[in-house]
Amino acid sequence: MSATEATAESTGVTNLNVSGGEAGPAPVAIVVSYGFWIFLLSDIIMFSALFATYAVLSGQTDGGPSGRELFDTRNVAIETLCLLFSSYTCGLGSVFLERRSLPAFYVLFGITFVLGAIFLGLEFHEFAGMVARGAGPSRSAFLSAFFALVGLHGAHVSIGLIWLAFMVAQTAAKGPREFVLRRLRCFSLFWHALDIIWVAVMSLVYLMAVRV
Amino acid sequence: MNEKSKHSSSILAYTSGLAFALLLTGASFLVSHSHELWGPGLPVGLAVLAIAQMGVHLVFFLHVGSGPDDTNTVLALAFGILIVTLVVSGSLWIMANLNGNMMPPSAIMEMAR
Numbered sequence: 001m002s003a004t005e006a007t008a009e010s011t012g013v014t015n016l017n018v019s020g021g022e023a024g025p026a027p028v029a030i031v032v033s034y035g036f037w038i039f040l041l042s043d044i045i046m047f048s049a050l051f052a053t054y055a056v057l058s059g060q061t062d063g064g065p066s067g068r069e070l071f072d073t074r075n076v077a078i079e080t081l082c083l084l085f086s087s088y089t090c091g092l093g094s095v096f097l098e099r100r101s102l103p104a105f106y107v108l109f110g111i112t113f114v115l116g117a118i119f120l121g122l123e124f125h126e127f128a129g130m131v132a133r134g135a136g137p138s139r140s141a142f143l144s145a146f147f148a149l150v151g152l153h154g155a156h157v158s159i160g161l162i163w164l165a166f167m168v169a170q171t172a173a174k175g176p177r178e179f180v181l182r183r184l185r186c187f188s189l190f191w192h193a194l195d196i197i198w199v200a201v202m203s204l205v206y207l208m209a210v211r212v
Numbered sequence: 213m214n215e216k217s218k219h220s221s222s223i224l225a226y227t228s229g230l231a232f233a234l235l236l237t238g239a240s241f242l243v244s245h246s247h248e249l250w251g252p253g254l255p256v257g258l259a260v261l262a263i264a265q266m267g268v269h270l271v272f273f274l275h276v277g278s279g280p281d282d283t284n285t286v287l288a289l290a291f292g293i294l295i296v297t298l299v300v301s302g303s304l305w306i307m308a309n310l311n312g313n314m315m316p317p318s319a320i321m322e323m324a325r
Contacts, residue, residue: 038288041288041292052302055300055303084230084234087230091226092226099219203259203261203262204262207240208255211251
């Protein structure tokens with residue numbers, strides 16, 4: 001047994017090596033997607049701290065407006081549909097890119113970008129409306145926690161949109177080469193993970209407030 | 213399985229994932245807006261629907277499966293879920309206890325005098 005095999009076995013990461021059991025480093029695609037997965041999980045753990053903060057503080061309105069008065073569920077439903085369908089078109093786009101059909105990829109990623117931008121626009125509109133009626137982040141502990149949690153998700157979506165535009169430009173410039181495909185796989189993991197976090201935001205923040 | 217059928221099967225996976233996710237989102241909105249569910253049970257109902265939808269996203273969109281190549285992914289995910297559960301439930305538990313044991317405001321004013 002070689003030294004690499006021994007370390008792999010003692011740490012339990014034997015199947016990072018998918019090349020059929022022979023010793024040697026795992027392929028870059030495997031290592032990168034696993035590392036990115038670890039990053040996503042740590043990102044979700046950061047969000048969990050903010051979720052806990054929000055859950056603790058959601059009742060502390062300090063005499064100010066509560067979630068029930070502030071939230072517009074129709075807006076939330078549209079935002080949810082935008083993110084859900086953008087996740088879908090992002091997934092389909094990456095399938096078509098693996099199949100090397102570039103026009104379908106451009107169309108689908110264009111739709112993904114537009115849906116993400118609509119989501120951000122709606123969220124910005126909601127925030128601006130809340131600040132305008134005196135319910136900004138400094139009004140109460142509830143609103144501080146709300147803006148921190150939902151704002152951080154919005155910041156992630158903004159970064160995702162910049163990344164998406166960059167990846168489409170890179171695909172156009174370099175063609176569907178191996179490293180471009182690898183980065184796009186990471187991007188779609190990121191985009192789907194944002195959708196998972198939004199499911200939690202939608203349920204815990206908006207829908208819980210409807211009848212409480 | 214050849215390349216072509218692999219691709220159409222992953223398109224099918226995305227489409228069925230979208231259908232499940234839409235169904236569960238619809239259920240969440242319905243449950244929170246109708247009075248079908250007993251009021252105090254609503255948070256539990258919404259949490260169950262949200263966790264189910266996260267599962268759908270993980271399986272159909274993020275392709276976390278039970279294959280031999282997925283062992284590391286699943287182990288890392290399990291660890292992440294453990295930490296998230298500890299952070300969220302621990303904070304809620306501790307803060308509820310602190311709230312319950314807090315001195316009433318009138319007594320604090322009395323001490324400050």
